[in-house]
Amino acid sequence: MSHFENSLAFAQGLDAKDPLKSFRDKFYFPTFHDKTVRYFTGNSLGLQPKSTKEYILEELDAWAEYGVEGHFLAKRPWFAYHENLTQKAANVVGALPVEVVVTHSLTTNLHLLMVSFYRPEINGKRTKILCEAKAFPSDQYALESQVKFHGLDLAEHLVEVAPREGEQLIREEDILAKIDELGDELAMVMIGGVNYYTGQLFDMEKITKAGHAVGAIVGFDLAHAAGNINLKLHDWGVDFAAWCGYKYLNSSPGGVSGMFVHERHAYNPELPRFAGWWGYDKETRFLMQPGFNPMKGAEGWQLSNAPILGMAAHLASLDIFEEAGMERIGEKRDLMTAYMEFVIDNISEKNKERCTFELITPRDKTKRGAQLSIMAKGQGKALFDALSAEGVVADWREPNVIRIAPAPLYNSYEDCYWFGQLLEKAIQ
Numbered sequence: 001m002s003h004f005e006n007s008l009a010f011a012q013g014l015d016a017k018d019p020l021k022s023f024r025d026k027f028y029f030p031t032f033h034d035k036t037v038r039y040f041t042g043n044s045l046g047l048q049p050k051s052t053k054e055y056i057l058e059e060l061d062a063w064a065e066y067g068v069e070g071h072f073l074a075k076r077p078w079f080a081y082h083e084n085l086t087q088k089a090a091n092v093v094g095a096l097p098v099e100v101v102v103t104h105s106l107t108t109n110l111h112l113l114m115v116s117f118y119r120p121e122i123n124g125k126r127t128k129i130l131c132e133a134k135a136f137p138s139d140q141y142a143l144e145s146q147v148k149f150h151g152l153d154l155a156e157h158l159v160e161v162a163p164r165e166g167e168q169l170i171r172e173e174d175i176l177a178k179i180d181e182l183g184d185e186l187a188m189v190m191i192g193g194v195n196y197y198t199g200q201l202f203d204m205e206k207i208t209k210a211g212h213a214v215g216a217i218v219g220f221d222l223a224h225a226a227g228n229i230n231l232k233l234h235d236w237g238v239d240f241a242a243w244c245g246y247k248y249l250n251s252s253p254g255g256v257s258g259m260f261v262h263e264r265h266a267y268n269p270e271l272p273r274f275a276g277w278w279g280y281d282k283e284t285r286f287l288m289q290p291g292f293n294p295m296k297g298a299e300g301w302q303l304s305n306a307p308i309l310g311m312a313a314h315l316a317s318l319d320i321f322e323e324a325g326m327e328r329i330g331e332k333r334d335l336m337t338a339y340m341e342f343v344i345d346n347i348s349e350k351n352k353e354r355c356t357f358e359l360i361t362p363r364d365k366t367k368r369g370a371q372l373s374i375m376a377k378g379q380g381k382a383l384f385d386a387l388s389a390e391g392v393v394a395d396w397r398e399p400n401v402i403r404i405a406p407a408p409l410y411n412s413y414e415d416c417y418w419f420g421q422l423l424e425k426a427i428q
């Protein structure tokens with residue numbers, strides 16, 4: 001990207017032309033620091049939209065005014081509150097409304113989905129799960145416990161694809177080859193759409209097709225993809241997916257999660273599942289009859305009535321995504337992350353005597369989202385601490401990796417320029 005310049009004027013020029021520049025004002029930037037905070041951890045906890053308070057207060061007021069009758073009398077009746085989020089969440093992940101529901105938390109949803117979609121054949125051949133090596137810890141535990149839950153041996157049934165010796169990224173060809181190799185032993189593929197550590201984006205369509213070609217179910221954890229990547233879950237034919245609302249989706253700490261079940265499974269009441277009353281057919285739910293009759297689509301996986309305050313926070317954020325549109329968000333993501341990459345390369349080149357920064361994240365923009373994972377060669381945690389002291393909020397992973405994610409809705413090109421300046425200052 002040789003048309004970039006590492007200067008304040010150039011960064012400000014990009015900001016002036018940014019079609020999403022007004023969205024920055026919709027968010028609160030942290031004020032805890034004596035320096036101006038430069039926030040790059042939207043991949044960990046997105047910033048608070050200024051509108052969130054209003055959405056939550058509306059529900060607190062409804063609770064005060066109506067008590068239990070708020071289920072029916074609130075402006076957005078709590079009885080069906082999740083329906084306010086469905087279409088908007090579906091737009092973010094490229095799905096049909098029937099395929100999406102916002103409910104529970106991410107790891108809970110992964111378990112609920114795997115209970116339905118990881119069905120190893122008892123005494124049969126098709127029993128294995130394929131996943132990525134060094135998946136996010138919660139996913140590792142979830143996968144391991146699912147295998148054990150079926151009484152199967154972990155070492156044999158949980159198959160990991162790892163980067164090759166001396167490499168940081170998993171080669172897609174290795175995933176596809178492993179799927180082929182496992183063939184009719186493969187029950188399920190479950191991978192993070194974007195790897196949380198390296199920022200590598202996997203070709204979910206290709207992996208889904210390869211999995212289906214050998215008769216396996218294919219699901220993705222989209223914690224680092226939802227609100228970041230331009231997803232087309234329906235068209236790609238993905239069987240199931242789940243994501244959290246609090247990373248790129250800015251929906252409050254520990255906020256509610258989304259789940260996706262492809263239309264082809266949506267009308268199948270025979271699918272085994274862990275059931276609860278909120279997944280019961282809406283028309284007859286309150287007859288409270290024995291025997292479970294699930295709602296059609298992803299809604300049929302809901303267990304409990306929705307946590308309205310968390311749902312309200314998510315709705316506030318989804319309304320911002322709706323206004324910005326994933327297409328424009330994706331365009332800015334590519335340009336801003338490329339600019340950040342340029343700035344880091346420039347600082348690295350200028351300071352190569354003392355320290356170089358190697359990008360772990362793919363340089364190909366079709367193989368990544370907003371996140372860049374940078375390996376600081378020749379420096380340890382002291383560099384990161386110096387950066388933090390200057391007001392930069394980033395993420396450190398031992399032994400020497402800094403993760404940053406400029407978020408298209410609220411980060412600016414100027415933020416990226418300042419990141420470079422403060423990084424350079426931290427070296428010296």
Ligand SMILES: *Cc1c(COP(=O)(O)O)cnc(C)c1O
Nearest residue numbers: 105106107136138196221223244
């Ligand atoms: C953030 C994240 C989680 C967190 O799970 P919770 O259930 O929301 O605590 C799980 N998996 C991945 C891949 C993540 O990035």
